[in-house]
Amino acid sequence: MTVRLTDDEAWAALAAAHTGVLTTLRADGTPVSLPVWFAVVDRRIYVSGPSPTKKFVRIRRDPRCSFLVESGRSWAELRAVHVSGTARVVDDPDLRHRVDGALDEKYRAFRTERADMSGPTRRHYEVPSTTIEIVPDERILSWDNRRLGTGRQD
Numbered sequence: 001m002t003v004r005l006t007d008d009e010a011w012a013a014l015a016a017a018h019t020g021v022l023t024t025l026r027a028d029g030t031p032v033s034l035p036v037w038f039a040v041v042d043r044r045i046y047v048s049g050p051s052p053t054k055k056f057v058r059i060r061r062d063p064r065c066s067f068l069v070e071s072g073r074s075w076a077e078l079r080a081v082h083v084s085g086t087a088r089v090v091d092d093p094d095l096r097h098r099v100d101g102a103l104d105e106k107y108r109a110f111r112t113e114r115a116d117m118s119g120p121t122r123r124h125y126e127v128p129s130t131t132i133e134i135v136p137d138e139r140i141l142s143w144d145n146r147r148l149g150t151g152r153q154d
Contacts, residue, residue: 001149005142010081013142015040017069017081022047022134024058024065024087032058037110038067039102045083045134046090046099056130059087067134072145079144085136099131 005013014020023033034055038047045067049056059065063086070080090096114122 001147003143003145003147005079005081005144007140009144010140010142011040011043013071013079013081014045014069014083017071019069020045020047021068022055022065023067024055025062026058027061037103037107039099039106041095041099041102043136045136046102046131047134048099048103048129048131050125051128051130053130056089056132059132060089063087065134076145076148079146080142082141083134083136084141085134087132087134090131090133095133096131 018037019035020038021033022036022038023031025031032055036047036049036055038045040046047055065085065087067083067085068080070078072078090099114125117125
């Protein structure tokens with residue numbers, strides 16, 4: 001028995017996850033991991049946000065990154081998908097439009113209206129945005145401990 005997800009299962013788990021963890025590299029090689037909202041489109045992971053944020057500065061300098069989603073509270077429920085790959089800034093307006101639509105559909109109910117934000121927070125988000133595309137390496141690391149069978153009946 002394997003705990004590994006098939007590629008289709010891994011992509012479905014990625015797409016269904018609410019928040020992912022994006023890891024980028026500082027100039028000295030130190031990894032920085034941050035929670036982000038994201039969308040999956042055509043088996044690519046997209047993250048958007050204010051252009052000046054450091055995660056995008058780091059991606060522009062070094063495109064290597066990783067991305068993780070996980071779920072489960074107990075060990076027997078733990079499920080995760082980890083992608084290593086490279087990121088690039090999306091310049092194509094049609095792709096940006098598709099990604100913006102996917103992000104809006106996924107997170108519309110969770111966003112804070114600009115009018116409800118404090119002044120500094122509103123100004124932080126009232127700048128041009130950047131969207132990155134994470135292109136995964138060949139192999140996706142995944143596991144689902146629920147496949148091990150613990151003898152528990154839920």
